[in-house]
Amino acid sequence: MDRLQALNVFVAVAEAESFARGARATGVSAPSATRAVNTLETALGARLFTRSTRRVRLTDVGRTYLAEVREILAHLQAADDTASGAANTPVGQLRITCPQEFGRIHVAPLLIEFLDIHPTIRADVLMVDRLVNLVEEGFDIAVRIGHLPSSELSAVRVGQVRRIVCGSPDYFARHGRPRTPGDLARHSLVSRAADSASSEWRFDADDPRAARPDTRLTVSTVAATIDIAKRGWGLSRVLSYQVADDLAAGRLERVLEAYEPDPLPIHFVHVEGRRAAAKVRAFIDFAVERLRRLQVLR
Numbered sequence: 001m002d003r004l005q006a007l008n009v010f011v012a013v014a015e016a017e018s019f020a021r022g023a024r025a026t027g028v029s030a031p032s033a034t035r036a037v038n039t040l041e042t043a044l045g046a047r048l049f050t051r052s053t054r055r056v057r058l059t060d061v062g063r064t065y066l067a068e069v070r071e072i073l074a075h076l077q078a079a080d081d082t083a084s085g086a087a088n089t090p091v092g093q094l095r096i097t098c099p100q101e102f103g104r105i106h107v108a109p110l111l112i113e114f115l116d117i118h119p120t121i122r123a124d125v126l127m128v129d130r131l132v133n134l135v136e137e138g139f140d141i142a143v144r145i146g147h148l149p150s151s152e153l154s155a156v157r158v159g160q161v162r163r164i165v166c167g168s169p170d171y172f173a174r175h176g177r178p179r180t181p182g183d184l185a186r187h188s189l190v191s192r193a194a195d196s197a198s199s200e201w202r203f204d205a206d207d208p209r210a211a212r213p214d215t216r217l218t219v220s221t222v223a224a225t226i227d228i229a230k231r232g233w234g235l236s237r238v239l240s241y242q243v244a245d246d247l248a249a250g251r252l253e254r255v256l257e258a259y260e261p262d263p264l265p266i267h268f269v270h271v272e273g274r275r276a277a278a279k280v281r282a283f284i285d286f287a288v289e290r291l292r293r294l295q296v297l298r
Helices: 003-016 019-026 030-044 060-088 100-117 169-175 181-186 196-200 222-230 240-249 278-291
Strands: 049-051 056-058 092-098 121-127 141-145 154-161 163-167 189-192 217-219 235-239 253-255 264-270
Touching (some): 003 030, 056 060, 092 100, 092 278, 100 121, 100 222, 100 240, 154 278, 222 235, 222 240, 235 240, 264 278
Antiparallel strands (some): 141 264, 154 264, 163 235
């Protein structure tokens, strides 16, 4: 019998003033209850009960020990109740990491709606375009865009996006539209310095017409590359969701669609799998259902 069970038996025997009744209350046999109390007394080096043929009574040491054990068991029960509540009821701090633009466009609007539904949850969102280690940096959920390496993380797919080339109608009116990647050498290109894939403008390596043109301008944010493209200075290469509204409104136009690489999957990843806290399961269920409806992520 472990120490915790022995303490529960001790309390039951003390309250019943009987080994037999205390044993029944805790679901063990009378000999097991007696052995548990004897083991406690041996470990403590003190008698907890005086025994007679009819009843058992607490010693002075036993009465003091009973009060302390009751308090300990109450704290343990409270801790169990808290943990059980966190596992089954969405409560506590939810920490999410995601790419900057995906966070601004999609995660933030979903999150404020989610927080309105669950007032017992607080949220902390880190929007950065780098791979965040969930365990080491203490995050519950991450949004990953791209193919996932093998790992022990649980993943839920929410959609996909493409890497596209776009420019403004005014730019195309002045400079024409590229028909193949090779044509990009004659165009002004703007890319994001932190994104090597965008900076190199890679296309299908197996296509003899593919090219890796140099960019004339590099900036530090996706938003800046898009803004420069909308101003008509040059072409930008971005993820399709980042300019979905601009494409729909005609502020930007898409080119070289036939040369676009395969779509990139979008996943929510988290650590605990089916044992994840309720706050994690609740947000993923809430967000995934809504994101999968979006045409721009199909």
